[in-house]
Amino acid sequence: MGEYEKIFRxxxxxxxxxxxxxxxxxxxxxxxxxxxxxxxxxFYRWFSDGELxxxxxxxxxxxDAGRGDQAALIYDxxxxxxxxxxxxxxxxxxxxxxxxxxxxxxxxxxxRVVIYMPMVPEAAIAMLACARIGAVHSVVFGGFAPKELAxxxxxxxxxxxxxxxxxxxxxxxxxxxxxxxxxxxxxxxxPGKRVILARPQAEAAMGEDDIDWAEAMAAATPVDPxxxxxxxxxxxxYTSGTTGKPKxxxxxxxxxxxxxxxxxxxxxxxxxxxxxxxASDVGWVVGHSYIVYGPLLAGATTVLYEGKPVGTPDAGQFxxxxxxxxxxxxxxxxxxxxxxKKEDPKGEHLADYNLSKLEYLYLAGERLDPETYRWASDxxxxxxxxxxxxxxxxxxxxxxxxxxxxxxxxPGSPTKPLPGWDVQVVDADGRPVEAGTDGAxxxxxxxxxxxxxxxxxxxERFVESYLSAFPGRYLTGDGGHLDADGYLFVMGRTDxxxxxxxxxxxxxxxxxxxxxxxxxxxxxxxxxxxxxxGQIPRGFVVLKAGVDADEEAITAxxxxxxxxxxxxxxxxxxxxxxxxxxxTRSGKILRKTMRSIADGREEPVPSTIDDASVLDSLRPVLRxx
Ligand code: COA
Ligand code: AMP
Numbered sequence: 001m002g003e004y005e006k007i008f009r010x011x012x013x014x015x016x017x018x019x020x021x022x023x024x025x026x027x028x029x030x031x032x033x034x035x036x037x038x039x040x041x042x043f044y045r046w047f048s049d050g051e052l053x054x055x056x057x058x059x060x061x062x063x064d065a066g067r068g069d070q071a072a073l074i075y076d077x078x079x080x081x082x083x084x085x086x087x088x089x090x091x092x093x094x095x096x097x098x099x100x101x102x103x104x105x106x107x108x109x110x111x112r113v114v115i116y117m118p119m120v121p122e123a124a125i126a127m128l129a130c131a132r133i134g135a136v137h138s139v140v141f142g143g144f145a146p147k148e149l150a151x152x153x154x155x156x157x158x159x160x161x162x163x164x165x166x167x168x169x170x171x172x173x174x175x176x177x178x179x180x181x182x183x184x185x186x187x188x189x190x191p192g193k194r195v196i197l198a199r200p201q202a203e204a205a206m207g208e209d210d211i212d213w214a215e216a217m218a219a220a221t222p223v224d225p226x227x228x229x230x231x232x233x234x235x236x237x238y239t240s241g242t243t244g245k246p247k248x249x250x251x252x253x254x255x256x257x258x259x260x261x262x263x264x265x266x267x268x269x270x271x272x273x274x275x276x277x278x279a280s281d282v283g284w285v286v287g288h289s290y291i292v293y294g295p296l297l298a299g300a301t302t303v304l305y306e307g308k309p310v311g312t313p314d315a316g317q318f319x320x321x322x323x324x325x326x327x328x329x330x331x332x333x334x335x336x337x338x339x340x341k342k343e344d345p346k347g348e349h350l351a352d353y354n355l356s357k358l359e360y361l362y363l364a365g366e367r368l369d370p371e372t373y374r375w376a377s378d379x380x381x382x383x384x385x386x387x388x389x390x391x392x393x394x395x396x397x398x399x400x401x402x403x404x405x406x407x408x409x410x411p412g413s414p415t416k417p418l419p420g421w422d423v424q425v426v427d428a429d430g431r432p433v434e435a436g437t438d439g440a441x442x443x444x445x446x447x448x449x450x451x452x453x454x455x456x457x458x459x460e461r462f463v464e465s466y467l468s469a470f471p472g473r474y475l476t477g478d479g480g481h482l483d484a485d486g487y488l489f490v491m492g493r494t495d496x497x498x499x500x501x502x503x504x505x506x507x508x509x510x511x512x513x514x515x516x517x518x519x520x521x522x523x524x525x526x527x528x529x530x531x532x533x534g535q536i537p538r539g540f541v542v543l544k545a546g547v548d549a550d551e552e553a554i555t556a557x558x559x560x561x562x563x564x565x566x567x568x569x570x571x572x573x574x575x576x577x578x579x580x581x582x583x584t585r586s587g588k589i590l591r592k593t594m595r596s597i598a599d600g601r602e603e604p605v606p607s608t609i610d611d612a613s614v615l616d617s618l619r620p621v622l623r624x625x
Contacts, residue, residue: 011419118167141283143569230254248456259450272299316349333502420448498527
């Protein structure tokens, strides 16, 4: 039996012992005596009698252990021409001081702080400062528009918001402050103060509730970490669900710290003193787990990169970062590699850099198509590791456990379940299907530590969304199959969530926006395959009878509405006006059928279709022929 097999078996045969052992690698104020608390199913809690502080574990303990002068975080920003290294001591001090700022503003244990920031080190500092004082951060991705930010502000009800004067998107400066002001105007909940980081690229108009980051830091007194319960929330991260209302995924302190710390050597093969580069954004779960918390918990060096894979200024930037900072493991989304491949198909930029320290490339966030896998793996001549996970799970469910044992790679599969994850593929009745047969991918409860214990303020929605379809199992929302060797193949979402350039978005949210246009009678948005971004949204609208307007003008308005109300990141550029939408007899729009035709597959049309001629006339539009 291989090492992976042994460890996996240990985790399922005796999860209690397995995770208590993993918990030993964390500093606790009160050590947990039990791993899993199953007293209130389907709500499971981890290390419930333990107390710790995640910021202490990510910073102070490494300084205490003699790593104070080691690089903790390297800010590498080609868009501003800045490189700045924070040692563990410097990062701890900045975090302690910003924790003092928050404390001075009255933020205490359990209070929420919304962080709406670009990829600057202050975003990570603000997150860790919240952790230090037991406050709950909620980072909102900078590419979301004011309305989406307002929805999150209303749900999280923060006492303070931390933001910046601007972000830099390629060559464009995006002023954040007007977006924040607009969001606060739209939200019902009015947060108290906002701390604004002034960046030289844009000046923010400061109001009476706005505090300048630098001035606040200069006046603050650093504070020490406070003990929190393992089960207290560390953060809420909103993610797209099937409806317009995002889901507030809750992350606890103890389970998350233990799980992430476990993954660093075992999955990412990164230990203390080694360097990891995760090219994502702190607004996404990948950024939370593997730009900020994971590498720092492990005493490693993390890179916070403000730039794109291409165009800032060229397709060689990832190689430059890897070479300059001695990166051992890199993590990004497949779409970033597709973007590099498009720009530099032969990988000529690589010749300028020495990548000898790079041992592994990890890709996640969307399906890794075999073509991109082969291109990356031929180019870099290192193992390219596809791994599958979600905002909800906080860390990978299925991965090649490179730090334990590199299993043979099968292109198109993220390999096998990691310890703690009992992954099954089931049919519509919840019965496990045979190897090779597609079905819904579910995970047997309880899920391992670090996965979501619930949704923010909404236990009911948590149960309804994830646990009610197949009792005793968590519904991942992804479909796929296991092969005879136990490798999982994830084929795509079975709901209305789409993945655009590795960004998780809801077609339901876009439909809600389109439906508010006065000329629109009904609409559908579907995600269709795209060579660069994996998927892109396409909209189809039926106009109200008697509307006599220029169709081009209406579609341009619709595209702009989604950009203004959801954000540029939604990337809805293609809206078609059609005579009717295909429906079932009970009136449900046949989105799945539309998607399969648009993707060039001809799946059988459901027998419940109301009027097949509607679909026939839509076919050329869907296929764009
Ligand atoms: N703030 C404001 N706007 C943002 C933004 C942010 N943080 N992030 C993206 N946007 C904007 C982009 O500028 C773009 O605007 P445009 O329509 O005016 O051009 C729009 O949102 C769409 O962005 P994106 O889908 O990222 O497309 P892109 O063409 O700018 O870049 C890639 C394509 C592949 C280079 C880019 O998506 C990428 O680097 N992806 C990496 C994936 C990733 O980090 N995933 C996170 C999970 S691992
Ligand atoms: P997010 O919550 O943003 O991390 O998005 C999670 C979703 O992205 C998953 O439910 C999948 O649909 C998709 N996804 C993430 N990683 C992979 C992968 N390695 N292969 C296929 N799909 C993936």
